[in-house]
Amino acid sequence: KNNVEFEGQQINQQRTTLSNESASYYSELCNMSVPTPPSVDDYTKVSYxxxxxxxxxxxxxxxxxxxxxxxxxxxxxxxxxxxxxSASSSLISKENNTYKVGTTELRALGSINGKSAADIKNMTTADFDALKLGLSNDKYLSTLEQDQLADLLEQEEYYQKMLNENKFNNPNSGDEWYVRYVKDTTKGNYVPYFYQKDEVEDPDKYNQGYAVSTINCYSIGSSTKTKEVLNQIGTVEKDSSGRYISLTLYETDAKGNVDTNKYTTYSLTTSTSTDEEAYNDAMNQYNYDQNQYDKKIQDINSKLEIIQSQDKSLELNLKQLDTEENAISTEIDAVKKVISKNVESSFKTFNA
Structure with a gap:
């Protein structure tokens, strides 16, 4: 009987341990945060x-x-x-100290055979004819007269400032460029293409006379420009929904003083834009978090099912021990009665 009681105590201890584990898992379930899907509104802004x-x-x-x-x-x-x-670059070849795209030789921007715009303007007719004779293979330059050629070089000086402003934020940096002209077959005009001299003449870019790495190319075209205007004083007007519908900007004098008598009123256009990339990133994160959450719930439920199964098995074992203990107790009681009866009979016989 003592062994049965000891086994029962062990089973109760095991069930207590399982109960504590189960309570811990239920507590973990209660403390888990349910993932919340992102709202499009959080990634949408109103612009005026x-x-x-x-x-x-x-x-x-x-x-x-x-x-x-x-x-x-x-x-x-x-x-x-x-x-x-930026323009698409073309294969540049190197031969001695000249550089070509196809059969067209790249020329130093702003000069022709070392001659500037001023030099060409001051040339005699004979000198210019001699210069132009050397340009007979150039499909564009060979068509230009003396004043046109001088004007082109003056324009190229402006191109150089534009290029250095774009590349180095310094129009007066002095960096030199190469140029070639290509005819636009649609419009009929010649379009300039520019290459930075240091890039073109970099020996590491060539192998067996041909450029093997990209040499950046630029041209003249259309681009979007922006400028930030800060802290302009004015007033605004809203509609009944609270959205802005117009603004009035006051003029300022040379000293920065606001003149409220001089102003311009503008109608505001309202638009909304959604950061699709950020929203998609947030949705991907939500899907991942939801997947992890579901997996965690499933793992905990699986562990709880195992605990419940183990506890059920221990409960059955405990009932079995109770049955055994009752049987032993009944047997002991029966033995006690037999012993008591025998003792009683012995006393009666002795007394007789």
């Missing part, structure tokens, strides 16, 4: 724009200053049809 001639202006901030006035900042945007743009 107004037009001023060819300029499209996007408001970036409106800060209340008191007296119904605001400090207004915005980005100006316009299309510049005459700016430096």
């Amino acid at each position: 724009t107004f037009n001023d001639g060819a300029l499209t202006n996007t408001v970036t901030s409106m800060i209340a200053k008191g007296n119904n006035q605001y400090s207004i900042s915005y980005i100006q945007q316009w299309q510049d049809d005459y700016s430096i743009v």
